[in-house]
Amino acid sequence: MSGEGESLNASAARFGSDDNQLLVGGHTLGDLAARVGQTPFYAYDRRLITQRVAELRDAIPASLHLHYAIKANPMPAVVQLLSGLTDGLDVASAAEMQVALDTGIAPELISFAGPGKTDTELAAAVAAGVIVNMESEGEMRRLAAIGDRQGRRPVVSIRVNPAFELKTSGMKMGGGPKPFGVDEERVPRMLAELAALDLDFRGFHIFGGSQNLRVEAIVESQRSTLELATRLAAHSPVPMRWLNIGGGLGIPYFPGEKPLDLAPIADNLSDLCERAARELPEATLVMELGRYLVAEAGIYVSEVVDRKESRGEVFLVTNGGLHHHLAASGNFGQVIRKNYPVCLGNRLVSPDTERVTVVGPLCTPLDILADKVTLPRAESGDLVVIFQSGAYGYSASPHLFLSHPVPAQVLV
Structure with a gap:
């Protein structure tokens, strides 16, 4: 996992893990990717959504009605x-x-x-x-x-x-x-x-x-x-x-x-x-x-298609990017770009780590999913996970930009 601190640790713990893989809806990420049949994809964990609503219901007055703003997801x-x-x-x-x-x-x-x-x-x-x-x-x-x-x-x-x-x-x-x-x-x-x-x-x-x-x-x-x-x-x-x-x-x-x-x-x-x-x-x-109910229950998963070095820096090139997740790229309202919590979902922990930048396949320098984060050493086929992706992800992104395939979505 990236060593970016508490936000990542909390995100990963929320979902859980098994066999050094992230669990989503009770499925290891590798199994879920096989079930979806493609990368990139968004996955939303119904248990986490249900749990968030229940926690909120327990806290707020019973007379206060709770509505979901669909625009979030x-x-x-x-x-x-x-x-x-x-x-x-x-x-x-x-x-x-x-x-x-x-x-x-x-x-x-x-x-x-x-x-x-x-x-x-x-x-x-x-x-x-x-x-x-x-x-x-x-x-x-x-x-x-x-x-x-x-x-x-x-x-x-x-x-x-x-x-x-x-x-x-x-x-x-x-x-x-x-x-x-x-x-x-x-x-x-x-x-x-x-x-x-x-x-x-x-x-x-x-x-x-x-x-x-x-x-x-x-x-x-x-x-x-x-x-x-x-x-x-x-x-x-x-x-x-x-x-x-x-x-x-x-x-x-x-x-x-x-x-x-x-x-x-x-x-x-x-x-x-x-x-x-x-x-x-x-x-x-x-x-x-909207966001409060669903954002932390969702992840965006892309697959490493190439690993390359350029003048002393390592880049993981994935098949997903800003055209799928504009907010994570920093191009959806951020003044100074910051990284969403990110991990290598099929290999959460490894003694062999390195500092990398995760980028997408688009011909623009704006296509960055994670800038200079510490992850287990990755190779082609590994799965990069962006947390906090359950709101304003899939539907808030320019899927048609450069005509790449659109991601899948699943609720598990």
Whole structure:
């Protein structure tokens, strides 16, 4: 294994090992690769996903509903699994909505967000009966017209762009000018217009940011979210029945990052649920999580096809790369490139180790999966594993770049 520290050791221990190989879903990596029938591939461990949801359920208040944000990993088998473990699904496209509906959960447990929904997507959402998180006044008017044409009453909420942001987030989704949601100061006027339209208004979706590892920032944002929702509810033409407070819970990817301590977050959520029961008595509170539920349960596996030396450095060239795993290459939002935890999955430990850079087959110097990491000495046919790959991996990568084959995906 790479000697990059605690993040790698924790990642490998999470999956377990047998015969000096990584175990995934109870299978050694070599056996799993043979079963998949190709490399590269993504593998997601259902035990780890189930365990993560159970740990979260044990921590948070029972009255707080837990939703899965499909955009983190829209593989149908993963969505099907999580539809049975959570209280609802959140989608960001018509295709994701269809995957959610295919699970068989009730449409009113599905919410649809996204700043550029087309009339075709809106019409499909109205026909299905899912909650549409309206991102603008114009989208509200289009929904009302679509409902009139269909003879249906669209089920809607307003996605609010708060004045505050989720501090220290990896990706900020609220605060300042944003393409997402309706600025909080515009919402009262929007609610006044909504009152004259034939829309089934449920409440608000307020989401400040994602991938946050600071407990204090998450707690502060959740408190601000409830306070804002309570203020805006005073302008609603009907009692609020739904409040999605977003998520933002991060996972550790890089050396020095620590897993979130759920205890203070859960304590704060208990307080917020009690306050909401008094101030918004008809509202169901929803926490929407994606990455936190699936990222650490997934790996990306590529095969070494060549080993080469160049001016004193060793390169392992694999059949996978940034076209399959853009985030691990450092080209998905990183300012300074850092390595995801990586190991040689078919030979976890060996006395014969070396410093190597793992690269892909693409004709670009950006195609790096791991830069100067310590691994057991590898040869062609060995299997390189990138951990923390269960979210924003397969579906967030440019598979068509240079026309190489796409990876497989399995849930085991």
